[in-house]
Amino acid sequence: MSRVGNNPILIPDGVNVQINPGEVVVSGKLGTMNQSYDCVVVEQKDNQIVVTRNKNNNEHKSKHGLYRSLFANMVKGVSEGFTIELELVGVGYRASNSGQKLEISLGFSHNIVLQLPNEVKVETISEKGANPVIKLTSFDKQLVGMVAAKIRSFRKPEPYKGKGVRYVGEQIRRKAGKSA
DSSP, X not given: OOTTTTSOEEOOTTOEEEEETTEEEEEOSSOEEEEEOOSEEEEEETTEEEEEESOOSHHHHHHHHHHHHHHHHHHHHHHTXXXXXXXXXXXXXXXXXXXXXXXXXXXXXXXXXXXXXXXXXXXXXXXXXXXXXXEEEESOHHHHHHHHHHHHHHSOOOTTTOOEEEETTOOOOOOXXXXX
């Protein structure tokens, strides 16, 4: 029994859900998303989306919770949106943006220029005495997560001094250096 898949998804005000055979389209104030599906039955009852599975074999069981989570992320994304914040820890690490172009300096011989998708909004925050912060916002949870992971992959936090790109609030396991 899928515990996640059995929970109904509440539809907030201002969100329109259209269920077609094999596809769900969700639109709201932040955008429109669609997701194809199989092995499950999707119904809209009152102000909820209910996902049930056709059979009890392993494939249908595994996709039951998956599709319910995807639909819930779509509903939350078009109504509220998702935000991920990255922190640049290190001397001389900087970030700036102009439109959808993000330019970051991470101690390499050149600056890294990254063209972001139109669905992802970027904001850079640089305050004196604090580490620079990159704030990514989008209605698509998967896309904003992929962009954040791509930025983090340029310089992952290292365990000795903790320098690198990390998520805000991420705990880095530190190691002791050489003992003299």
